[in-house]
Structures are given as C-alpha cells and as structure tokens.
Amino acid sequence: MGDAIFKQRSGYLGVGIVARCGILTPAQVSGLGELAQAVECRYCKLTTRQTLIFVIPETKLEDLRAGVAALGLRVGVFGEIVRNVKACAGNKDLCQRSLSDVFELGGEIQDRFMDRPTPCDFKIALAGCHRGCTDPLCADYGIIATGNDTYNVYLGGRGGSRKPIHARPIATGITGEGVINLLTFILERYDALAEPRERICNTIARVGLEPFLPPEDFLTRYRPQEENDFLAFAGF
Numbered sequence: 001m002g003d004a005i006f007k008q009r010s011g012y013l014g015v016g017i018v019a020r021c022g023i024l025t026p027a028q029v030s031g032l033g034e035l036a037q038a039v040e041c042r043y044c045k046l047t048t049r050q051t052l053i054f055v056i057p058e059t060k061l062e063d064l065r066a067g068v069a070a071l072g073l074r075v076g077v078f079g080e081i082v083r084n085v086k087a088c089a090g091n092k093d094l095c096q097r098s099l100s101d102v103f104e105l106g107g108e109i110q111d112r113f114m115d116r117p118t119p120c121d122f123k124i125a126l127a128g129c130h131r132g133c134t135d136p137l138c139a140d141y142g143i144i145a146t147g148n149d150t151y152n153v154y155l156g157g158r159g160g161s162r163k164p165i166h167a168r169p170i171a172t173g174i175t176g177e178g179v180i181n182l183l184t185f186i187l188e189r190y191d192a193l194a195e196p197r198e199r200i201c202n203t204i205a206r207v208g209l210e211p212f213l214p215p216e217d218f219l220t221r222y223r224p225q226e227e228n229d230f231l232a233f234a235g236f
C-alpha cells in the first residue's frame, strides 16, 4: 500500500489524483489546469476508474501534492485497500435514466471505506440503472439502483484480467443504508476468510459464496416493506 505515484520509463512520475466519485467542481477544473502548467505536467490522463493521472517531473512532486490538497482533492493510493469508488452519471442532473442518486451513496461509501486495509485490492462500482455504465458486475462489490433508494448488490466480479469474472447477486432491493452495512459485513467476512493477497473472487472460488451471505433477516431490515411483500409473494 502506498501513494499512487509511479516512476515511468521516461523518468517522469505518474501521479494519480482522486476526486469524490470522479466529480469536479468548475473551480477544481480551472485550478487543475493552472496546477498542471505550474508543475510542468506533460499529460493529464483520465483513467477508467475516474481518476486523473498527472505526468510530471520528479522535482515537482511536492508542489503537486500541495496544489492538489489546496483544491480539496487528494493523491490516490494503491495496494491492498478499498480503492476510490467508481460511480456513473447517476443523478437527476446528469442522466435521465438514473433511478436513484448514486453519487450521494457513492460519495458516502468513498468517505467511509476508501483506504481501509483489505487482503487484496477491493474495487467498488455503482450504477444508477441496469445499463451499468460503470461495469458494476466487474467490480468486487457492485451496486445497481433498482428504484429510488433501492439497490441490488453483486459480489466478486473482476474485470481487466485474462479471466474476467461476473459478480454474483447477494442482495436485492435494499436501501442505501443496507448497501453500506452489507459492505461492512462483507469486508469483515473477507478479512476472516481470505488468504493474504487473495482477491475476493478467488476466495469465493475456494470457499464458496455461502460464507459471504448475510442472514436473511439482516437484508429484510433494509428492504422497503413493499419489496419484502413482493419477495414473500414470489416465494423468496
């Protein structure tokens, strides 16, 4: 685990910069432009995980750190921890298909869980509807809105590898509060069940999904009553 600062073959440093679920204010955008020029940034790269990479001379690192902090942003982290949260354009200002405010929920999750140590890196993605623009089924913990403040949760996905894995459903129709409390439960189970540096999909492959499933009354507590009535009617 450490700061997301990587020496490149060119001798430059690549420095990861994280915003809250990838959202930047206009002041931060213009401030980043000025900062990029001040630190002689060669490229500003948008990443698939909604961070920015500044490629800078090594001598400018401390100036960049100070400038990033002054803008209310932070240098990213890497390694065996919960990473920054990836959330889609899912709120009423940004996507007309959004069923719930996933920025609000994603921001809360990032504030509470980012940097928490885990057996291996742990990635979270939220989507505001089943179209899943943030690939929640490729995340360790994927969240998809199904209605206003109701979500389905998926566990153990993995993208960007030679063997991509689809996450499996572990909860349906729970509230944002339930999503957060279920994440706490899952991370505790992951700590207890995983070998060192074992990605959660590999822990699931080794011990099965069952040991990660919360008791049903845990989930019932976080379902709106009508959702519980429907699940009882459907025989779940």
Ligand code: SF4
Pocket: 088, 089, 090, 091, 095, 096, 097, 098, 099, 127, 128, 129, 130, 131, 132, 133, 134
């Ligand atoms: S997942 Fe749905 S709500 Fe989110 S950006 Fe895509 S279409 Fe919009």
